[in-house]
Amino acid sequence: MNRRSLLLGSAAALLASPARAAVPKPYDWAAAPPMDSREAFVAWMQANRGEDPKFLGRRYDKFLDLVKLQDLWDAPTKRAYLMTPREEFVTAKNIEKAYQTHFMDIGFGVTITGPHSVCRMTNVLEISRGDKVLEIGNGSGYQSAVLSNLTDKVWTIEIIKPLFERTGAIYDRLIKAGYSEFAAITRKNADGYYGWEEAAPFNKIIVTCGIDHVPPPLLQQLKPGGLMVIPVGPPGAQHVLKIVKEVGEDKAIKVVRSDIYKGAIVNFVPFTKLVGEVVKGTHSN
Numbered sequence: 440m441n442r443r444s445l446l447l448g449s450a451a452a453l454l455a456s457p458a459r460a461a462v463p464k465p466y467d468w469a470a471a472p473p474m475d476s477r478e479a480f481v482a483w484m485q486a487n488r489g490e491d492p493k494f495l496g497r498r499y500d501k502f503l504d505l506v507k508l509q510d511l512w513d514a515p516t517k518r519a520y521l522m523t524p525r526e527e528f529v530t531a532k533n534i535e536k537a538y539q540t541h542f543m544d545i546g547f548g549v550t551i552t553g554p555h556s557v558c559r560m561t562n563v564l565e566i567s568r569g570d571k572v573l574e575i576g577n578g579s580g581y582q583s584a585v586l587s588n589l590t591d592k593v594w595t596i597e598i599i600k601p602l603f604e605r606t607g608a609i610y611d612r613l614i615k616a617g618y619s620e621f622a623a624i625t626r627k628n629a630d631g632y633y634g635w636e637e638a639a640p641f642n643k644i645i646v647t648c649g650i651d652h653v654p655p656p657l658l659q660q661l662k663p664g665g666l667m668v669i670p671v672g673p674p675g676a677q678h679v680l681k682i683v684k685e686v687g688e689d690k691a692i693k694v695v696r697s698d699i700y701k702g703a704i705v706n707f708v709p710f711t712k713l714v715g716e717v718v719k720g721t722h723s724n
């Protein structure tokens with residue numbers, strides 16, 4: 440066994456894999472779980488998705504916090520959060536903490552983003568079904584899983600190869616179990632600084648690693664009128680910016696930036712760089 444398969448093997452052993460039966464009903468874009476009662480939500484999800492009531496209850500409790508703290512506000516994004524089994528994307532040692540507030544270690548020196556940041560960043564993008572969305576930093580796979588409950592056109596890039604492969608196996612297992620929405624996620628192992636030229640342009644881009652500037656290729660691959668959310672700033676002290684790409688009548692491009700946390704600092708893992716086949720250093724200047 441070489442070093443890479445050892446790494447992959449040990450990483451696989453650390454994965455959470457809640458015991459589950461197949462999803463009982465086919466995916467229906469028109470269907471949404473009840474949002475006004477914990478009991479009704481858990482019952483609907485058990486009947487339609489076949490999930491564990493323990494995690495469903497925790498998902499609903501976190502939902503109430505997310506709404507109260509204004510990290511989650513519109514109906515499609517609420518539905519996407521409630522439909523996505525976060526417990527499937529954390530590591531085995533953290534499964535009981537799947538719905539805690541903070542980001543958590545997922546191995547390889549990186550983290551699964553906390554649910555509050557995932558929801559606020561997703562909701563800011565105002566994703567409609569049919570939008571083409573690009574994520575930079577697939578990581579655990581959770582963020583793209585949420586996106587696939589908003590649109591059937593999701594692309595995502597992850598720079599760490601063994602993590603990319605491990606997350607691919609999670610999606611494959613869940614698709615087999617009946618989570619057909621995850622089949623809409625197209626993935627590649629690459630340096631996301633350069634975006635995904637062949638699939639561009641995108642209506643929306645979400646960057647889940649921190650950098651000190653907006654990568655020009657990502658701005659270029661955003662459609663006129665498109666939105667991007669991206670943590671920008673020095674290491675460990677980013678501001679999460681909403682970027683709107685406006686194109687004037689004279690065809691001049693104007694970029695309008697606002698801070699989705701009104702000045703608060705949020706930490707993200709660094710936007711790293713691929714040198715040959717090795718992840719080395721970052722794209723920050």
Ligand SMILES: C[S@@+](CC[C@H](N)C(=O)[O-])C[C@H]1O[C@@H](n2cnc3c(N)ncnc32)[C@H](O)[C@@H]1O
Nearest residue numbers: 551576578579582597598630631647648710711
């Ligand atoms: C906060 S973590 C994971 C967030 C992920 N969306 C999730 O929900 O688990 C950020 C991810 O960005 C990845 N990353 C960092 N630099 C990257 C780059 N240049 N291209 C693609 N992915 C990158 C990291 O390897 C890491 O998996």
